[in-house]
Amino acid sequence: MPTFVPPKPAGNPKKLGPLARFIKSFHSSTAPLYANSYSMKLGEVRLPRRTMYFVNQPDLVQDILLGDVDRYPKSDLMATMLELLLGESIFVSNGNLWKQQRRMMDPAFEATRIKAIFPLMREAVDAMAERFAAGAAGADTPIDLEMTHVTADVIFRTIYSRPFTREEAEIIFENFERFQHLAWQHGVWTLAGVPQWLSLGRLRARRSAATIRELLHAPVRERLAAIARGEDVPERDMLASFIRAEDPETGKRFDERELVDQIGIMFLAGHETSASGLAWALYLIAQCPDVQERLQAEADAAFADGPLEFEKMRRLPFTRDVFRETLRLYPPVAFIPRDATEEQEMRGKHILPGAILFVSPLLEHRHTEHWDDPDTFDPDRFSRAETRESEQKAYFPFSKGPRVCLGAAFALQEAVIVLATIMRDWTVTPVDGHVPKPIARLTLRSENGIRLNLERRRKD
Numbered sequence: 001m002p003t004f005v006p007p008k009p010a011g012n013p014k015k016l017g018p019l020a021r022f023i024k025s026f027h028s029s030t031a032p033l034y035a036n037s038y039s040m041k042l043g044e045v046r047l048p049r050r051t052m053y054f055v056n057q058p059d060l061v062q063d064i065l066l067g068d069v070d071r072y073p074k075s076d077l078m079a080t081m082l083e084l085l086l087g088e089s090i091f092v093s094n095g096n097l098w099k100q101q102r103r104m105m106d107p108a109f110e111a112t113r114i115k116a117i118f119p120l121m122r123e124a125v126d127a128m129a130e131r132f133a134a135g136a137a138g139a140d141t142p143i144d145l146e147m148t149h150v151t152a153d154v155i156f157r158t159i160y161s162r163p164f165t166r167e168e169a170e171i172i173f174e175n176f177e178r179f180q181h182l183a184w185q186h187g188v189w190t191l192a193g194v195p196q197w198l199s200l201g202r203l204r205a206r207r208s209a210a211t212i213r214e215l216l217h218a219p220v221r222e223r224l225a226a227i228a229r230g231e232d233v234p235e236r237d238m239l240a241s242f243i244r245a246e247d248p249e250t251g252k253r254f255d256e257r258e259l260v261d262q263i264g265i266m267f268l269a270g271h272e273t274s275a276s277g278l279a280w281a282l283y284l285i286a287q288c289p290d291v292q293e294r295l296q297a298e299a300d301a302a303f304a305d306g307p308l309e310f311e312k313m314r315r316l317p318f319t320r321d322v323f324r325e326t327l328r329l330y331p332p333v334a335f336i337p338r339d340a341t342e343e344q345e346m347r348g349k350h351i352l353p354g355a356i357l358f359v360s361p362l363l364e365h366r367h368t369e370h371w372d373d374p375d376t377f378d379p380d381r382f383s384r385a386e387t388r389e390s391e392q393k394a395y396f397p398f399s400k401g402p403r404v405c406l407g408a409a410f411a412l413q414e415a416v417i418v419l420a421t422i423m424r425d426w427t428v429t430p431v432d433g434h435v436p437k438p439i440a441r442l443t444l445r446s447e448n449g450i451r452l453n454l455e456r457r458r459k460d
């Protein structure tokens with residue numbers, strides 16, 4: 001059994017007062033955490049404008065995520081942070097608008113079923129393998145950037161039916177890193193009651209958001225113009241499905257701005273969260289040679305009689321469990337905020353409308369009451385019967401309930417293909433002296449990047 005205990009998001013040696021926690025939260029949502037955060041059931045932080053509650057009791061979490069979406073809507077904090085980039089997309093919308101968007105988008109996802117898009121995923125991963133063989137992989141490889149490239153390529157091909165270039169990958173990586181840092185700070189300022197126009201960095205965040213949106217908007221404009229000219233265009237990608245999407249109750253369709261809003265969240269959720277999870281997975285694998293040997297053996301068997309096909313995915317159960325364990329330790333979205341809309345009692349605390357209820361995959365996934373050795377990297381835990389109850393109660397890397405991530409199956413399939421392909425060709429090892437520093441803003445990344453050595457496998 002692996003015994004590696006990877007870096008844990010920051011824990012302070014003692015409880016901080018409200019002001020100190022607020023100041024530290026400008027750096028990261030995990031910065032104010034202390035050791036007891038991973039065992040508490042309901043934490044409270046009072047800020048100048050609003051009170052925040054960190055809900056870590058499974059039955060309360062179930063009520064918030066699985067219950068009435070109008071009673072616990074997506075917090076307006078998310079819209080405050082993401083509106084420049086995602087507009088009124090399904091990720092931040094609420095009420096009737098969210099319900100309408102969901103009615104329109106569910107069929108679009110049905111049209112891009114996991115089996116149907118498998119060849120597009122494999123094409124993008126094969127392109128990654130070619131880049132690695134041509135020199136992108138080697139000593140001191142910035143694996144977080146490489147995972148951004150391949151996952152962005154996967155989702156770009158799925159949305160637009162075309163590959164994603166290295167230049168585009170670097171634009172996305174740099175601008176989203178800048179945007180999420182500034183957007184997070186802006187959200188914290190908002191909690192303090194500071195007017196938006198006084199929020200530091202909002203202009204720079206707007207520039208980064210505009211750069212990303214233009215990269216996503218350009219192919220939409222091209223597609224709509226081609227349709228207007230009567231030209232043949234792809235009919236089976238996600239953009240085509242969104243263009244055809246129609247609300248069965250009202251007949252409404254997405255206009256051009258709305259298309260970019262929805263594609264924005266599909267693109268960012270479809271690549272940023274997967275890129276985060278894959279970078280952390282490869283870091284964990286590099287630290288555990290025994291895990292890596294099992295993954296390489298599994299990959300060799302899956303590729304033994306030719307390219308990876310959809311039907312062969314069942315041959316990679318351990319690879320899947322490695323990624324699931326990675327998502328337990330480093331869930332890409334560490335905190336899920338919901339707004340309270342009515343007065344209620346939770347564990348003796350009187351919660352008023354307008355309070356923010358944070359449900360945290362990060363804290364639940366490492367909660368000392370729900371998991372054995374919660375801080376240890378142990379992918380075999382998912383094959384043990386005693387883990388099933390923990391899974392049901394305290395494992396939700398893609399959220400759960402009505403607002404569960406639409407792309408969960410997409411992300412798991414993509415991750416298994418990427419990891420199996422890398423394990424087929426390479427051995428990954430740590431870079432001496434480099435220890436990633438987990439930091440959570442919009443997603444859980446490493447503040448100092450994730451760098452690994454990749455060495456070509458020698459097969460007899």
